[in-house]
Amino acid sequence: MAKRHSKHLRAPRPLLMGQDVRRKHVRGTDYLVRNIRAGQSQKDYRCPGCNQPVRRGTAHVVVWPETPPLGHESGVESRRHWHTYCWERI
Numbered sequence: 852m853a854k855r856h857s858k859h860l861r862a863p864r865p866l867l868m869g870q871d872v873r874r875k876h877v878r879g880t881d882y883l884v885r886n887i888r889a890g891q892s893q894k895d896y897r898c899p900g901c902n903q904p905v906r907r908g909t910a911h912v913v914v915w916p917e918t919p920p921l922g923h924e925s926g927v928e929s930r931r932h933w934h935t936y937c938w939e940r941i
Contacts, residue, residue, distance in 0.1 A: 871886050877941055880918075882916055883915055883916075884912050884914050885913045886935075887911050887912065887932070889909060889910045892905075892908055896932035898911075900934060900938060909934075911935055912932070913930055915929050915931070
């Protein structure tokens, strides 16, 4: 059986800037928000808004800061998958 490598050892995927990316200003920070359709969602994630799973096959949003945090080249390390409802509540 082939050994699976940790995703943390792989290079991060690029942050795609397409038509479906929008900006939102929250508490002094500008974020980029991308909608993920249910058919695109192929993994489970943990929503930072409610600390509950965002299940595979669930439409949700991916959020990352427009300006990378200090010490980071891009916002890739800071992107998080949120339930749409949780993100819209903040």
